[in-house]
Amino acid sequence: MWYMNEERELLRKTFRDYAVKRVRPLGQEMENEEIHAKSREALLEMGKLGMFTLPVAEKFGGTGPDYISWALLLEEIGRESATFGFLTLLRQVFNGPMQAACSPEQIEKFVKPAVNGEILIGLAGNEPAGGNNLFEYQTRAVRDGNDWVINGSKVLVTQADEVDYFMVLALTRDQVDFATMAGIDMFFVPTSDPGFKVGHIEHKVGLNGSRTGSVYFNNCRVPDSCRMPNPMALLMLFGPELSGYAAIALGGAEAMIEKTADYLKNRIQMGHSLWEMHQATRHDLAKLKMDIYNFRNAVYGHMANRNAGIHDTLEAGALKAATGPLLEKVASECMMLMGGTGVIHETGIERYYRDAKALEIACFSDKTFVDNVANSL
Ligand SMILES: Cc1cc2nc3c(=O)[nH]c(=O)nc-3n(C[C@H](O)[C@H](O)[C@H](O)COP(=O)(O)OP(=O)(O)OC[C@H]3O[C@@H](n4cnc5c(N)ncnc54)[C@H](O)[C@@H]3O)c2cc1C
Numbered sequence: 249m250w251y252m253n254e255e256r257e258l259l260r261k262t263f264r265d266y267a268v269k270r271v272r273p274l275g276q277e278m279e280n281e282e283i284h285a286k287s288r289e290a291l292l293e294m295g296k297l298g299m300f301t302l303p304v305a306e307k308f309g310g311t312g313p314d315y316i317s318w319a320l321l322l323e324e325i326g327r328e329s330a331t332f333g334f335l336t337l338l339r340q341v342f343n344g345p346m347q348a349a350c351s352p353e354q355i356e357k358f359v360k361p362a363v364n365g366e367i368l369i370g371l372a373g374n375e376p377a378g379g380n381n382l383f384e385y386q387t388r389a390v391r392d393g394n395d396w397v398i399n400g401s402k403v404l405v406t407q408a409d410e411v412d413y414f415m416v417l418a419l420t421r422d423q424v425d426f427a428t429m430a431g432i433d434m435f436f437v438p439t440s441d442p443g444f445k446v447g448h449i450e451h452k453v454g455l456n457g458s459r460t461g462s463v464y465f466n467n468c469r470v471p472d473s474c475r476m477p478n479p480m481a482l483l484m485l486f487g488p489e490l491s492g493y494a495a496i497a498l499g500g501a502e503a504m505i506e507k508t509a510d511y512l513k514n515r516i517q518m519g520h521s522l523w524e525m526h527q528a529t530r531h532d533l534a535k536l537k538m539d540i541y542n543f544r545n546a547v548y549g550h551m552a553n554r555n556a557g558i559h560d561t562l563e564a565g566a567l568k569a570a571t572g573p574l575l576e577k578v579a580s581e582c583m584m585l586m587g588g589t590g591v592i593h594e595t596g597i598e599r600y601y602r603d604a605k606a607l608e609i610a611c612f613s614d615k616t617f618v619d620n621v622a623n624s625l
Contacts, residue, residue: 251316251548259317263324266297275329278457279599287457288368288410291335295365300339303489308347309360315551319495326499330603331457333496334610338406340492342369342415345485349434349478358413358436369436370411371486372402372463380612382417382424382432382483387465389418389433389475396420396435396475398468401447406610408461409446413438416465417479434479435470443468454602455610488564493611494547497575500600501540507597508582509533511589529585536578543574562624565617572608579604 252260270293274286294300302318304310318340326333339362346359361367378384387400398418405414413436421431437444447462476482512523512533522529550567553560579601583590590597 249544249548251552256317256320260320260324263299263321264327266294266299267324267328271325271328271332275332275457275596275599276594278329278331279593284410284457284459287332287335287407290332291339291368292365294336295339295363297365299336300343300363300365303340303344304359304363305347308343308355309363310343313344313555315554316548318492319498319547319551322492322495323499323502326496327503328499329457330496330500330600330607331455333499334455334493334607335407335458337490337492337496337611338370339368341486341489342371344489345482346415348485349476349480349482351473351477353473354436354476367412368407368410369413369415370405370407372405372414372437373417374402374404376401376403376462382429383426385417385419385432387416387418389416389420389435391420391472392469394472395469396472398435398437398443398465398470401462401464403462404450404460405463406458406460408449408459408463409439410459411439414444414463415476415482429480429483432479434476434482436474436476437465437468437470441465441468441470452606454599454604454606456602460610487612487617488559488561490611491547491550491564491567493607494543494550494567494571496607497571497604498540498544498547500603501536501543501575501578504578504582504597504600505533505537505540507595508585511586511595532581532585536581539574540578543570546570562621565620568611569617572604575600575604575607 270290274290278287299321301310302321303313303315306312322333322337325336343359343363350359362369374380375385377386389396389398398416400418416435416437418433419431420433424431443466445464447464449459449461452460512529513521515522546567550563582597583601586597589595
């Protein structure tokens with residue numbers, strides 16, 4: 249493909265070897281809640297191996313922003329496990345925008361250790377009442393001397409009981425200024441704080457390797473140095489960075505096509521493979537592959553633009569909105585083509601079928617991105 253060169257081929261191979269060796273066995277195992285702690289262990293390992301440094305500038309502990317290499321990593325991880333792809337994406341989505349939002353001290357204390365696999369940081373934004381609507385948040389942070397005291401709750405939080413810190417969005421004024429967003433702040437809160445509690449862990453349709461649940465902040469106390477000076481930078485950059493989700497989906501879709509082709513070629517009926525006997529099945533799969541081919545160009549075209557310094561948020565949103573439907577379509581049709589075998593856990597296809605929907609919503613529901621495009625018309 250046009251975006252590959254010798255160096256990137258080497259990187260892809262390194263990522264694939266790691267994904268096959270480490271992520272493949274975890275992908276199925278992580279479906280079982282009792283062993284979820286392995287995702288923390290494995291993510292810290294990935295950080296130590298330098299896999300979270302890709303889109304992060306050198307002065308923040310990274311290797312420089314190469315979005316194509318980043319997409320290659322997400323694609324290879326996504327081939328083996330959507331859950332693990334999502335957790336990998338979150339690390340980088342948090343690390344990247346944090347560069348613009350944090351103070352120099354916070355870069356040293358939070359960003360660099362997060363980039364290098366020493367700590368895990370999560371985002372606690374979504375609330376029971378207002379969802380992602382910041383203006384309806386009820387979590388409050390009140391100044392007390394040099395500290396802030398935080399009270400409130402968040403729902404549908406990824407890795408609710410697996411991270412060392414949450415970046416918590418909270419109101420710091422009675423009236424939020426809609427134009428400047430003054431009055432909404434973001435704090436690093438350690439999960440070791442005695443006031444931090446994990447609530448109910450949800451049973452979800454997919455992404456079951458990641459524990460999604462409620463978290464509570466009861467009089468959590470943090471120094472002012474834990475308040476981000478520029479939280480809006482993080483919020484503005486966060487959404488478009490989720491375009492990395494398209495690369496995870498690309499990996500998953502390619503893997504499903506390969507598994508299905510393999511199944512059809514080896515499933516013998518009356519002395520012939522289904523592949524040989526039924527042109528319709530070959531064409532169904534070929535059409536999916538053509539969709540993926542076009543999608544691949546869109547994903548890597550977007551990443552090449554990012555490398556060239558072009559950060560088109562509408563393009564990122566369009567990519568995000570195209571991803572879910574394509575992934576669902578590939579998963580659904582591959583399951584159909586594999587017949588009864590397609591619904592069995594071990595094939596991994598039914599897992600992708602379930603993960604596709606959870607992944608699509610976890611990376612923010614498409615409607616918000618569509619709204620942005622509508623507003624630009
Ligand atoms: C598996 C999973 C993991 C998650 N992890 C985290 C996490 O780690 N941290 C975190 O903070 N959140 C997390 N979330 C929450 C996630 O970001 C939200 O669920 C998602 O953005 C949709 O918001 P909502 O559930 O509040 O839906 P609602 O706000 O109830 O929205 C319902 C529908 O209305 C649409 N809508 C709402 N507002 C607008 C708007 N302004 N313009 C256009 N359409 C709109 C939505 O797109 C959606 O389709 C996670 C969710 C899932 C499913």
